Amino acid sequence: MLAKKILRAIENTEMAVFAQDLNLRYSWVSNAGHSWLADASEGASDADILAEASAKRSTEMKNEVLSAGRAMRYEMAISQGNQTRWYDICVDVDRDENGEPCGIIGTSFDITDQKRREETLKTLLRELSHRSKNLLAIIQSLASQTARHSLTVPEFLVRFRGRIQSLSYSQDIVTDADWRGADLESLVTTQVERYAPDGMDQIEFRPTDVYLSPTASLHVGLALHELAVNAASYGSLSVPGGKVLIDARLEDEGAERVLIIVWQERGGPRVRAERDPRFGTSTLERIVPNAVGGEARLEYLAEGIRYTLVVPEAQFEVMHARGGE
Structure with a gap:
């Protein structure tokens, strides 16, 4: 009666119970379900139900249990259809009423979901290590560029702190999205709005529904930070009525689709033709486009600075295509 209740209880689990004789022929199997034991009919051996390599390993383990007279536990990956499933198998010597070995008794527990979680965790840890190194x-690189164009230590600290903070803001967006990346609108709001005295009223943003990769998110965020800081200090965000137009659109360049982001300042002080080496030109013209594998152009127009960044398709994902795109 107790045995029946135990077997009934395991019917609601992923565990199968089995017994084999001394010749390792199956005597009975309970709760096999769709596991590797589903075809283990009475009298069958592991060679009859498993691939050659799996059957050989299983037989070796069970013979070792019979030889040593003690229980053993092992994991086995078994191909079932078009997928591989993992099982935690525990086998022990089965004994008769006189205590003599009469075969093998064992359990098999499906641990496929656990193995998948472990593999996912390993992948995430590898990705975290990779992204930490990239960061x-x-x-x-930012420290080197900032130091090269800073005249004093206080100036370096202010500029470098701002750039690190920019990375931090973008990184928060990426992390909140489970490392998938960031949408462009979130980057604009986070990186630009706080530098505009009138907030987004001074920012005309024409977005497109794309999700930037983690790498592109950090670097596009950094470019927006550099442009916003300069605009707040010397450009259109430094005077009442000044505006910034940020236009994002998708275009086809040959066989590839690219994302084009344009920053255009208007209504600010007249721009001088000569460049200020302390402005983040290295970041905007070299670091950011190189990081995303794209191209960039920084123009000092009289009506305001224009910055154009071309991001290749590998660095973004289109979410919801707009009409006409």
Whole structure:
């Protein structure tokens, strides 16, 4: 009666229970379901129900249990149809009423979901390590560029702190999206709005529904930061009535679709033709386009600075196509 209740209880689990004789022929199987034991009819061996390599390993383990007289536990990956499933198998010596070995008794538990979670965690840890190294490389590059164009230590600290903070804001968006990336609108709001005295009233944003990759998110965020800081200090965001137009559109360039982001300032002080080396030109013209594998152009127009960044298709994902695109 107790045995029946135990077997009934395991019917609601992923566990199968089995017994084999001394010749490792199956005597009975309970709760096999769709597991590798589903075809283990009475008298069958592992060679009859498993692929050659799996059957050989299973037989070796069970013979070792019979030889050593003690229980053993092992994991086995078994191909079932077009997928591989993992099982945690525990086998022990089965004994008769006199205590003599009469075969094998064991359990098999499906641990496929656990294995998948473990693999996902390993993948995430590898990705985290990779992205951490990338982030450190970005910080190192920013430190070098900031130091090269800073005249004093206080100036370096202010500029470098601002750039690190910009990375932090973009990184928060990427992390909140499970490392998928960031949408352009969130980057604009986070990186630009706080530098505009009248907030988004001074920003005319024409978005397109794209999701930038983590790498593109960090670097596009950094470019927006550099442009916003300069606009707030010397450009259109430094005077009442000044405006910034940010236009994002998708275009086809040959066989590839690209994202074109244009920053255009209007209504600000007249721009001088000569460049200020302390303005983040290295970041905008070299670091950012190189990081995303695209192109960039920084123009000092009389009515205001224009910055154009071309982002290749590999660095973004189109979410909801707009009419006409």
